Amino acid sequence: MSARRKGMGFPDGAHSMRPCDAWGGSRVGARLMSECAIEFAEVVISLCRPDPIEKEAFDSRSFLPHMVDMITETTDSTTEQDRTFSTMQREIAVAAREQGGEADDNFRLRYAVRRAEEANMPEGLIERARRQGVGEVAGPTYEEVIFEGYGPDGIAVLVEAITDDVRRTSHELEELFEAHGGNIGDDGCVEWQFERRGxxxxxxxxxxxxxQFMLEVIEMGGDELRGPILRDRDDGRVPTYRIFCDSTDVRQLDRAMERAGYPVHTASTMFEPTQRVELSPEQARRFLSFFEKITDHEDVQGAYANWSVA
Known part of the structure; x- marks a missing residue:
């Protein structure tokens, strides 16, 4: 088993922290929005953001009850919050270390802090993570790594992690994969089935x-518009468009949107599969049970899979 040290694909400190576009949220315990259920299962699952689940391309209404049963199981809220805060602290620390501690000048740090604030992470924890990143306070030395492997039914899985012990994280993820009939493979074994997009x-x-908005998006460098998808915000459920672009253009697009007067909620990169494996509802339920364990791991920042529902 191997883990690849992660080279950042974002220019000027941008990062793939929020790669989610089928599922995203405050880990897997996030709420399911029934209005969008018909659009579920678009393959990329991401976590460690305070956003609710996003869904697209879901074409089996009969699968929804099974999904609701599985992902709304109760968990200890304090433990869940502690894990989420820990994951966010790592991202803030690494963002500050890589590109400096000033959010106005650090694209990645700006959105990491924004997500932490939206998750009600205490200001003191945010500031400590930032200062740890720039070396003002002592703390662990984190590495960014990518794990590749196969989950149940041969689904390709990419996992992004930030860890202070690569060997420990590798061992723990390997156990989770194997316990569900999967395995972690060598570098490059599944990444060729995905492309990174902004x-x-x-x-x-x-x-x-x-x-008219689509025309503006094209002029600003975007190449695809999806949505709207409902997101839970402090001011209620807010419809949100997702604008896709080349992964190297995401910071430019972010700035262009802001200049044009369109408030940007988040900007990031994600891995999107170039091909998908169709699963039956029962297979999808089994895969999501496995994926919940992966995304609940404290070191995991993002995870992606090439599945859809038949």
Whole structure:
């Protein structure tokens, strides 16, 4: 088994922290939005963000009850919050270490702090993580790594992690894969089935004409518009567009959106599969049970899989 040290694909400190576009949220315990259930299962699952589940391309209504049963199981909220905060602290620390501790000048840090604030992470923890990253306070030395492997039914899985002990994290993830009939493989064994893309999320309440907005998106460097998808925010459920672009253009697109007066919720990169494996509802339930264990791991920042529902 091997783990690849992660080279950042984002320019100027941007990062793939929020790669989610089928599932994202405050880990797997996030709420399911029934309005979007018909659009579920678009393959990329991401966590460690305070956003609710996103769903797209879900074409089996009969699968929804099974999903609701599985992902709404109760968990200890304090433990869940502690894990989420720990994961966010690592991202803030690494972002500050790589590109400096000033959020205005550090694209990655700016969105990491914003997500932490939206998750109600105490300001003191945020500041300590930032200072740890720039070396002002002592703390662990974190590494970014990518694990590749296969989950149940041969589904390709990419896992992004930030860890202070690569060997420990490798061992723990290997055990989780093997316990569910999967395995972690060598570097490159599944990454060829994915492409990295940039994604910027914009509040659609500021979009009056979708056709005109799409033309503006193209002029700004975007190449695809998806949505809207509902997100739970402090001011209620907010419809959000996702604008996709080349992974190297995401910071440019983020700035262009802000200049044009469209408030950006998050900007990041993600891995999107180039091909998908169709699963039956029962296979999907089994895969999601496995994926919940992976995404609950404290070191895991993002995870992706090439599945859809038949």
């Amino acid at each position: 994604v910027v999320r914009v509040d659609t309440r500021h979009v009056d004409d979708e056709d």
